[in-house]
Amino acid sequence: MILQSASDMPKKKAKFEEEKRIFLEHIQKSGLRKTGQRDLILEVFLRTEEHLSIEDLYWLVQKEDETVGQTTVYRTLKLLTEAGLAREVRLGDGRTYYEHHHDHEHHDHMICTECGKVIEFFSPELEAMQDAMAEKYNFKPTHHSLRILGLCQECQQKETNSLSSGAQPRVRVVAGVSKR
Ligand SMILES: [Zn+2]
Ligand SMILES: [Zn+2]
Numbered sequence: 001m002i003l004q005s006a007s008d009m010p011k012k013k014a015k016f017e018e019e020k021r022i023f024l025e026h027i028q029k030s031g032l033r034k035t036g037q038r039d040l041i042l043e044v045f046l047r048t049e050e051h052l053s054i055e056d057l058y059w060l061v062q063k064e065d066e067t068v069g070q071t072t073v074y075r076t077l078k079l080l081t082e083a084g085l086a087r088e089v090r091l092g093d094g095r096t097y098y099e100h101h102h103d104h105e106h107h108d109h110m111i112c113t114e115c116g117k118v119i120e121f122f123s124p125e126l127e128a129m130q131d132a133m134a135e136k137y138n139f140k141p142t143h144h145s146l147r148i149l150g151l152c153q154e155c156q157q158k159e160t161n162s163l164s165s166g167a168q169p170r171v172r173v174v175a176g177v178s179k180r
């Protein structure tokens with residue numbers, strides 16, 4: 001798993017604070033207590049600009065506090081999702097991943113079924129066409145997630161070089177959202 005360190009720090013700092021506030025409000029609304037473990041999980045999640053499975057997040061949190069259980073990580077991710085800070089993404093390998101949601105621009109995913117590479121993309125044209133389709137069918141969209149499965153450039157090259165493959169898909173983000 002490749003971890004990207006967060007860039008443009010100062011802007012992020014203010015956003016972190018806002019996200020922490022949103023999380024705290026949500027916890028209180030749910031009648032829960034603010035705990036050190038929940039705070040740690042939130043911190044680790046916000047720091048990591050990536051598509052994380054529950055196991056990935058658990059592993060990252062474990063590196064900082066071994067006493068945090070997987071159930072706590074799972075429940076906290078659910079809370080983050082309810083609070084609108086995380087969103088579930090399915091990348092096609094049967095697992096559920098989570099990514100930042102709050103204040104993040106919408107994007108869709110291309111997923112390499114060979115190595116698990118994820119490319120995030122955004123196309124205003126595609127978005128507009130999806131809206132037009134929904135309108136045509138009198139459908140009121142609340143959200144969507146467009147997934148294109150296939151082979152990344154590297155894996156296409158590997159495939160032409162040798163036809164043997166047995167690698168398990170691993171998922172990592174390599175690209176930020178490119179505008180077109
Ligand atoms: Zn989209
Ligand atoms: Zn690939």
Ligand SMILES: [Zn+2]
Binds near residue numbers: 051
């Ligand atoms: Zn994404």
